Amino acid sequence: MADSFDVRFKHLRSHSPSKPNDEVANCDQAADRQFLDLEPLTGPEEHRKGSSFSRRSFLSGLGATSLLAGAAPLAAAAPVIEPETGETAAVDGASDLTLRINGKDYRLRDLDPRATLLDTLRERLHLTGTKKGCDHGQCGACTVHVNGRRVNSCLSFAVMHEGDEITTIEGIGQPGNLHAMQAAFVEHDGYQCGYCTSGQIMSAVALLKEPIGPADEDIKHAMSGNICRCGAYTNIVAAVRQVRQSRA
Amino acid sequence: METFSYVKAPSIDKALSAANQAKFIAGGTTLVDLMKLRVETPQTLVDINLLPLDKIEKLPDGGLRIGALVRNSDLAWNPEVQKSYAVLSQALLSGASPQLRNMATTGGNLLQRTRCAYFREPSAGTPGGYGCNKRTPGTGCAAVDGFNRTHAILGTSDQCIATHPSDMCVAMAALEAVIHVEGPKGKRSIPFTDFHKLPGDTPNIENALEPGDLITYVDLPKPIAGSHSVYLKLRDRASYEFALASAAVVVRVEGGHIRYARVAMGGVGTKPWRSHEAEAALMGKSANATVFRAAAEAALAKAKPHKDNAFKVELAKRCLVRSLKLATA
Numbered sequence: 001m002a003d004s005f006d007v008r009f010k011h012l013r014s015h016s017p018s019k020p021n022d023e024v025a026n027c028d029q030a031a032d033r034q035f036l037d038l039e040p041l042t043g044p045e046e047h048r049k050g051s052s053f054s055r056r057s058f059l060s061g062l063g064a065t066s067l068l069a070g071a072a073p074l075a076a077a078a079p080v081i082e083p084e085t086g087e088t089a090a091v092d093g094a095s096d097l098t099l100r101i102n103g104k105d106y107r108l109r110d111l112d113p114r115a116t117l118l119d120t121l122r123e124r125l126h127l128t129g130t131k132k133g134c135d136h137g138q139c140g141a142c143t144v145h146v147n148g149r150r151v152n153s154c155l156s157f158a159v160m161h162e163g164d165e166i167t168t169i170e171g172i173g174q175p176g177n178l179h180a181m182q183a184a185f186v187e188h189d190g191y192q193c194g195y196c197t198s199g200q201i202m203s204a205v206a207l208l209k210e211p212i213g214p215a216d217e218d219i220k221h222a223m224s225g226n227i228c229r230c231g232a233y234t235n236i237v238a239a240v241r242q243v244r245q246s247r248a
Numbered sequence: 249m250e251t252f253s254y255v256k257a258p259s260i261d262k263a264l265s266a267a268n269q270a271k272f273i274a275g276g277t278t279l280v281d282l283m284k285l286r287v288e289t290p291q292t293l294v295d296i297n298l299l300p301l302d303k304i305e306k307l308p309d310g311g312l313r314i315g316a317l318v319r320n321s322d323l324a325w326n327p328e329v330q331k332s333y334a335v336l337s338q339a340l341l342s343g344a345s346p347q348l349r350n351m352a353t354t355g356g357n358l359l360q361r362t363r364c365a366y367f368r369e370p371s372a373g374t375p376g377g378y379g380c381n382k383r384t385p386g387t388g389c390a391a392v393d394g395f396n397r398t399h400a401i402l403g404t405s406d407q408c409i410a411t412h413p414s415d416m417c418v419a420m421a422a423l424e425a426v427i428h429v430e431g432p433k434g435k436r437s438i439p440f441t442d443f444h445k446l447p448g449d450t451p452n453i454e455n456a457l458e459p460g461d462l463i464t465y466v467d468l469p470k471p472i473a474g475s476h477s478v479y480l481k482l483r484d485r486a487s488y489e490f491a492l493a494s495a496a497v498v499v500r501v502e503g504g505h506i507r508y509a510r511v512a513m514g515g516v517g518t519k520p521w522r523s524h525e526a527e528a529a530l531m532g533k534s535a536n537a538t539v540f541r542a543a544a545e546a547a548l549a550k551a552k553p554h555k556d557n558a559f560k561v562e563l564a565k566r567c568l569v570r571s572l573k574l575a576t577a
Contacts, residue, residue, distance in 0.1 A: 112251075113251070113252060113253070113293070135284065137348055150350060151351050152277075152348060152351065155276055155348075155351065156276050156280065156351065157254070157273075157276065160256075160273070160295055203347065206346075207346070224346075224487035225344075225346050
């Protein structure tokens with residue numbers, strides 16, 4: 001399957017950036033820079049063998065024609081460096097920086113100052129659990145925690161977050177080791193299409209530590225920054241109520 | 249989004265010296281949004297989040313000093329604010345969403361820009377776009393004859409009818425806050441009612457800040473002993489929505505008579521709307537529904553509704569009457 005994918009999208013991979021820089025020239029996949037950046041994070045060996053394949057890379061490939069022809073998300077312009085620990089790049093103006101996400105340091109090179117935290121998480125670091133909805137702070141799909149507090153990652157530039165502890169849905173729990181709030185959302189059917197769910201859960205986990213009242217009405221107000229187009233609100237409130245009561 | 253250069257200021261002096269052709273960024277909730285819409289196109293962003301302006305401190309005279317970088321949620325949940333300035337806590341918690349309140353700062357909220365849909369249109373004020381004198385002076389105002397249900401009825405001009413969107417500012421107007429600023433010409437303080445400007449013929453000038461000015465603190469005067477305060481906000485849905493009409497009132501009643509009254513309104517004015525007329529109609533009178541209604545009539549006497557927002561006149565009156573009832577109950 002991976003082979004046929006490679007063949008099918010070979011025409012896209014022949015596009016090379018107009019101005020390759022040293023960093024890219026040193027990269028094995030220089031000609032595939034744009035494409036490579038949309039691959040999930042895997043080791044260099046796997047990339048070389050061309051064996052990496054995921055739903056996201058497939059969907060990205062389908063959209064790659066327009067992506068290459070037009071405006072790519074700002075954060076998708078340069079390759080990502082694998083997580084490293086203990087190393088902090090000097091920030092001069094904006095370009096290189098280290099973000100600490102879910103307890104790991106990610107070093108980023110040539111980051112456009114216009115890149116939001118949301119686009120950086122999704123397009124540079126491939127932490128795609130955080131969703132882009134309205135991109136204007138109105139829907140809450142992009143909710144992450146910064147230093148333990150929930151924020152809209154679409155309304156914040158990534159360059160402003162060096163030194164911050166960032167937590168995304170990937171850092172809250174994983175399959176087989178769900179956070180109590182994730183398990184409660186499953187139990188109560190707190191979603192339908194699921195697109196807003198990671199933002200809902202990030203808000204719900206954050207409100208456990210906020211000084212809000214005990215009633216369902218308080219939960220509704222505290223969750224009002226997260227819009228659910230499917231209308232799963234009743235079940236979302238039930239999930240949050242259960243976790244709050246179990247921790248009371 | 250237009251590109252910009254980004255610098256992080258380690259001190260107030262450094263921030264001020266970097267301010268040329270720049271915008272300060274703190275929470276970013278208004279600025280990043282408007283940069284995406286190309287309403288704001290700063291050449292340089294000066295990140296001020298490292299500045300030591302994130303404290304809430306009691307002043308020797310009994311007042312409260314709020315640093316410009318204090319987040320809206322921290323201010324709303326501060327025990328002293330909840331106890332002595334309840335109207336401010338209520339106003340903050342009625343605004344935006346919990347996520348936005350965790351980001352938005354006190355200084356940034358003072359500079360929050362209007363939600364007028366014509367103003368927010370990326371091409372407004374450019375050839376082929378909607379007219380907007382706030383975006384580009386002289387291009388007209390599309391809202392005057394456009395869809396203006398949410399627009400202002402007080403303080404408008406034929407150049408601009410955009411509503412000031414902040415809840416926090418309405419409470420601060422009633423509390424008679426003072427804004428402290430540091431800039432190229434040194435430090436100065438600005439009484440709250442002088443900070444925001446009426447649109448008049450220059451709706452592009454929204455406040456008393458001059459180029460390079462940095463808001464450092466907002467001071468609240470000593471709480472009025474024996475007073476009660478309320479913020480009441482009326483809107484299209486119960487949360488996460490801008491006001492159609494709101495009222496912030498601080499009143500003290502002694503022996504059935506009103507001895508102190510401060511009234512400000514939101515959602516209806518081109519700036520946070522302090523109503524001296526309502527205050528005059530309340531002072532010395534008995535605290536009853538007839539007097540409250542007279543105060544509301546006085547507050548809205550000069551209201552000038554447009555095609556879609558005439559309902560706001562009566563809504564604002566009832567909002568003020570209800571808030572006065574709550575504060576004197």
